[in-house]
Amino acid sequence: MVRLNLLLLAVLVLCALSLVTSRHQARKLFVELEREQARTRGYETEFGQLQLEQSTWAMPVRVEKIAREQLRMQIPGPRRIEVVPGEASR
């Protein structure tokens, strides 16, 4: 009877200790999860800012200005256009 009780006591102590460790593990993992979620939010913020930046760089006004002024591009006049008939119209 006494031996059984001692055994049960040992099991109980083990259980208690494992509860403590798993609880601690859970907390640690949770802190990690929180950190990752914060990073996700950070990336979302960055993504939004990059999207904005991209659309600012790609503003038609700016593209047109660069095309006209730096690259000296222009719309060709009618005499410089040759229309190649496509498959459908041949």
Add this chain to the structure above:
Amino acid sequence: MRGVSAAQKRAAPVPELPRFRAPVVFGTLLLLFVVLIVRSLYLQWIDNAFLQEQGSSRYSREIDIPAHRGRIVDRLGEPLAISTPVKSIWAFPGQVEAPPEKLALLARALETTPSALAKKLADANDFVFLARLVPPEVADRVAALKIKGVHDQNEYRRFYPAGEMASHIVGFTGDRDVGQEGIELTQQEWLGGKPGSRRVIINRRGDVVEDVESIRAPQAGRELSLAIDARLQYLAFRELKAAVELHKAKAGGLVILDAQTGEILALANWPTYNPNARNRVARERMRNRALTDVFEPGSTLKPFTIAAALESGAVRPSTVIQTAPGSLTLGPNTIHDAHPHGALTVEQVIEKSSNVGAAKIALSLPSATLWQMLSDSGFGTAPNTGFPGEVAGRLRPAKTWKPIEQATMAYGHGISVNLVQLARAYTVFSSDGELKPVSLLKGGGVVAGRPVLKAETARAVRHMLELAVGPGGTAPKAQVSGYRVAGKTGTAHKLEGRGYTNKYVSSFVGFAPASGPRLIVAVMIDEPSAGGHYGGVVAAPVFSTVMGAALRTLGAPPDAPVDNVILPPEGSAVREET
């Protein structure tokens, strides 16, 4: 009894205590214990809410989970409105404790002066925003100063990359990211996110250590695709602005419709405003004139008169109408042509835009027939885009028309329309007689419209509209290199108060390629005051530039040789008065 006898030995004689004293003391103490026990039982089981709350507030918190507002994108996915997270810095002035040098650093981080910051803190009693909607980097710099009583909170700020070009369609959001104008307002349900919240346990440093429960899951806003094509929108805006400035006009509007699906590919207005910096913008600049303002369309309405006459069999395209001597008197009123033309076929009435011809044709019809035609083409009913404040225009019932009104209606006076309505009505001619529904949102593809005309009538009118932009018509400047174009000018006197003035609304509506229409472009210039006022001079060139560039952008195959543009010699172009 031994204790008593021993005490009696040591300290005798003891004065006799009243006999009731011990029970009273004992009873009192017992009563106090009972009171304590009852109170504690009461607090434990009955009135436990307050203490529970106080207890849990020491370690558990309810945290908001912010939800994004959905993006608005154009039909190709280019962003037109994006929400990005920003922070607002706030403080409890009474709790702010910091040495002056730290406050100076805070002021510098917030890009203000220390005295302005001090004033802000002194003026408020309990809560004050030090800076609203600042970039996260600024908030990080503020947080690094670790000033007691200064906090930040997450918010979203809406940015509009297309700025003033698309502001009338997209609209903007107000406080707390709620739509206030335009699509942002009408699609609030779809775009708006619902913030969630959760309960967590925090440790003494304020870090979250455990999730207890999710109270409300956050619901992010959904993305919305508009029918707008940002490239065409830019084109429309650029050309409209240039034309309004060139002709020193009061206002202007330009609409591009997809002729197959009725989607609004571009809608530009001038004047406009920048939704990213709209402090002190006059309400008047915010109006989406193309949908909320009406005007008398003038000659752009003539094709509908002719269509009604053709449809009822009253005339054929080759029927000759005598328009000499260039005026028509009805009772006290006289209708004039800008230039007398003599005998014209019905086709030529459109080509030369003769008021007298159109009036005579209209007078040969029962008023109900003309009314039915205009009503079926969508005049007098709102275009149903779902845009806030769109108007129906005015089309009076046929029974109330006097003959002079029926005659002026033939060339677009005595009726009012908005620009989107007018562009939409031309789907009747660009398709084989179907009125297409218009939409601001991206749709699935070709839609069936409501049949209004017989296919042969629509084709006949389309041919007349091609003549109108030919070298003998009123709008040779609307021609586009490489594409066959069909369209009609309008030059309407403005109605002010009780009569017509010498101010004009110049307009042009047309579509191309005429062999298989892809786009409808409607241009309206309000009160041009320099460089002419005729629709063929003011609005037609805008149409030509926009249509040509738009068709090239969309890669529409040309249906005419590139040297098809034939302009009449200077000074001989046909002008029209309405």
